[in-house]
Amino acid sequence: MRDFQLPGRSAVYATNGLCATSHPLAAKVAVDMLQAGGNAADAAIAAAVLLGICEPQMTGIGGDCFVLVKPAGTEDVVALNGSGRAPMGLDAATLRARGLTAMPIRGIESVTMPGAIDAFCRLNADYGLKGLDEVLAPAIRYAEEGVPVAPRVAFDWAADGEALTGAARRFYLAGGAAPKLGQVFRAPGQAEVLRRIAREGRKGFYEGEVAEDMIASLRALGGTHTMEDLAATACDWGAPVSGTYQGVELLEHPPNGQGATAILMLNILAHFDLAALDPLGAQRAHLEAEAAKLAYDARNRFIADPAFMTRGADYLTAPVTAAKLAALIDPARAMAEPAKLTEAVHRDTVYLTVVDRDRMAVSLIYSIFWGFGAGLASDRFGINFQNRGAGFTLTPGHPNEAAGGKRPMHTIIPAMLKEKGRITLPFGVMGGQYQPCGHARFVSNLTDYGMDLQQAMDAPRSFSGSEGMQVERGYSEAVRAGLAAMGHRVSIPDEPLGGSQAIHIGSDGTLIGASDPRKDGCALGY
Structure with missing residues (x-):
C-alpha cells in the first residue's frame, strides 16, 4: 500500500478491459476500441500505431515489433516475430574492408x-475482430490533426533531433529545431500511408507508391535495399521461451529477441537470498549488476537470428548454465571488467499491454531502435527508417555477424508471467540494453519483496553496462558509496532507466494496471 502523503500514483482497477501504455492518448484509443467491440489485438494495434505519432522519436511504421498473445479461452501463449531482415546487399566483409x-x-x-506493419496486419487477420480501416482510424486522425508534444517526448526530442539528416529534418523538426513542450506535431504523410494500409492491407505498405518511396529514398542515400527485399518481409508465429523464478513462470519472446537473457539472469539470482536483503540496498544492486554482466555476456555470444545460432535458447535458460555463472560472482566485490556489450546501448522503444473482457492478453513492444532510428526518412511520406542493423556484429563467423537476409539480435522483449497454470501478468520494460535487467528486477520486486505493480515500477533502478554502473537518483548517496566501495564505477544517468507497463489479471475477475512514471503514459480501464 502506497503512502498517500507522498508523491506517487495508484494502480488502476477495472473489470471489463484495461490498457497500459506510455502515452495517455494511446491508452484512451485502446479503451475506446475495446468499448466499441474490438478485442485486445485490435486495441493493441490501434494504440501502437498511434504511439508512432505521439512518440515518433521512439517508434514508427519504419520499425519492428515483437508480440506475445494469450488468446481468449486458453492459457497458451504464442509469439509473433515482426522484425525485419537486412537487405540482401549487406555484407560484413565489405564493411570490414x-x-x-x-x-x-x-x-x-x-x-x-x-x-512491424506486416506483423500488425497478421495479428489483425489472425486474432482481430475489427477491420484495419477501423483499427487505424484513430492514428490517421491524430496524424492529420496533430498531437501536442508531451513532457517526456519533448525531453527526448531535444536530444534525439540532432541525429536527423536530410528529409528527416523536414518531417521531424519545426524550423530546424525540435518541437517544444505542447507544440502540435503533425504527420500528414504518415496519415496517407495508413489510409493505404487501411484499404489494401500490407500491400499498401510493401508494394506500390509507399514501397517505391522507401526504396528510392534508401537507394538515393547509398543503400543496397531493393523492392524485392521489402516484398520478402514476413513475420512468423512461434513459441515463447520460459523459466521459473520463486514459483512464477516467466515467458519471454524467443530469439532473435534477447528474452532468454532475462530468464538466465533470474536463474543466476536464484542462487542468492535476495529476499533477505534490503530491496533498495547496495548488496541487492551489486548482485543484480554482477548477474547482468554474466547474462549479457552469454547473450552476446549466442543470441542471433535463430537460423544462425550455434546454441539454442534452451542453453541460456538451462539451470546448469546459471549455476556455473553464479559461482563466478563475488558477493563483496565487482568484477574487474564488465562484459562488453556488442550491441549499442539505446533507450528508444514503446511498450504496451492490453487485456479485454474475454481475457485475451497482448504484450507488444515496438521500436525504431535509437532515437529517430537511423536519422533518415523517406522523401515523400516521411517514414522514419530504423537502425536495427546496428545490432549486428562485424566479428567474422559470429552467429550475429551482419549478412543480407538475416535478422539482427534484438533488444525489444515483451513478457508475461504465468502462475499455477494461468497467465496473470503481461508486462514489459522499455530501455534497450536495460530490458532483461528490468524484467528480472520487476519480477524480483514482485516475488522477493511483495511489492504491488506500481511500487515494483516506481522503485529506483540501476544498471551495470559498458558505461559503468548507472544508479538512478532514487537511490541514496549511502548506496552509491557502498557500490563504489565494492569496485563499481558509479554514476547517475542523464535519463531514467527504462519505462514499464503491466496488467495483473486476477482470478476474481479484477484487472490491475500500472504505468511507469518515467514516461508520459498511464493505465486506463473500464
Missing part, C-alpha cells in the same frame, strides 16, 4: 527492412 570494426550506429548501413 572499408576499415569498420563495428556496425555504424546510424546511417544507411544500419537500416533493416521494417517488419
Whole structure:
C-alpha cells in the first residue's frame, strides 16, 4: 500500500478491459476500441500505431515489433516475430574492408527492412475482430490533426533531433529545431500511408507508391535495399521461451529477441537470498549488476537470428548454465571488467499491454531502435527508417555477424508471467540494453519483496553496462558509496532507466494496471 502523503500514483482497477501504455492518448484509443467491440489485438494495434505519432522519436511504421498473445479461452501463449531482415546487399566483409570494426550506429548501413506493419496486419487477420480501416482510424486522425508534444517526448526530442539528416529534418523538426513542450506535431504523410494500409492491407505498405518511396529514398542515400527485399518481409508465429523464478513462470519472446537473457539472469539470482536483503540496498544492486554482466555476456555470444545460432535458447535458460555463472560472482566485490556489450546501448522503444473482457492478453513492444532510428526518412511520406542493423556484429563467423537476409539480435522483449497454470501478468520494460535487467528486477520486486505493480515500477533502478554502473537518483548517496566501495564505477544517468507497463489479471475477475512514471503514459480501464 502506497503512502498517500507522498508523491506517487495508484494502480488502476477495472473489470471489463484495461490498457497500459506510455502515452495517455494511446491508452484512451485502446479503451475506446475495446468499448466499441474490438478485442485486445485490435486495441493493441490501434494504440501502437498511434504511439508512432505521439512518440515518433521512439517508434514508427519504419520499425519492428515483437508480440506475445494469450488468446481468449486458453492459457497458451504464442509469439509473433515482426522484425525485419537486412537487405540482401549487406555484407560484413565489405564493411570490414572499408576499415569498420563495428556496425555504424546510424546511417544507411544500419537500416533493416521494417517488419512491424506486416506483423500488425497478421495479428489483425489472425486474432482481430475489427477491420484495419477501423483499427487505424484513430492514428490517421491524430496524424492529420496533430498531437501536442508531451513532457517526456519533448525531453527526448531535444536530444534525439540532432541525429536527423536530410528529409528527416523536414518531417521531424519545426524550423530546424525540435518541437517544444505542447507544440502540435503533425504527420500528414504518415496519415496517407495508413489510409493505404487501411484499404489494401500490407500491400499498401510493401508494394506500390509507399514501397517505391522507401526504396528510392534508401537507394538515393547509398543503400543496397531493393523492392524485392521489402516484398520478402514476413513475420512468423512461434513459441515463447520460459523459466521459473520463486514459483512464477516467466515467458519471454524467443530469439532473435534477447528474452532468454532475462530468464538466465533470474536463474543466476536464484542462487542468492535476495529476499533477505534490503530491496533498495547496495548488496541487492551489486548482485543484480554482477548477474547482468554474466547474462549479457552469454547473450552476446549466442543470441542471433535463430537460423544462425550455434546454441539454442534452451542453453541460456538451462539451470546448469546459471549455476556455473553464479559461482563466478563475488558477493563483496565487482568484477574487474564488465562484459562488453556488442550491441549499442539505446533507450528508444514503446511498450504496451492490453487485456479485454474475454481475457485475451497482448504484450507488444515496438521500436525504431535509437532515437529517430537511423536519422533518415523517406522523401515523400516521411517514414522514419530504423537502425536495427546496428545490432549486428562485424566479428567474422559470429552467429550475429551482419549478412543480407538475416535478422539482427534484438533488444525489444515483451513478457508475461504465468502462475499455477494461468497467465496473470503481461508486462514489459522499455530501455534497450536495460530490458532483461528490468524484467528480472520487476519480477524480483514482485516475488522477493511483495511489492504491488506500481511500487515494483516506481522503485529506483540501476544498471551495470559498458558505461559503468548507472544508479538512478532514487537511490541514496549511502548506496552509491557502498557500490563504489565494492569496485563499481558509479554514476547517475542523464535519463531514467527504462519505462514499464503491466496488467495483473486476477482470478476474481479484477484487472490491475500500472504505468511507469518515467514516461508520459498511464493505465486506463473500464
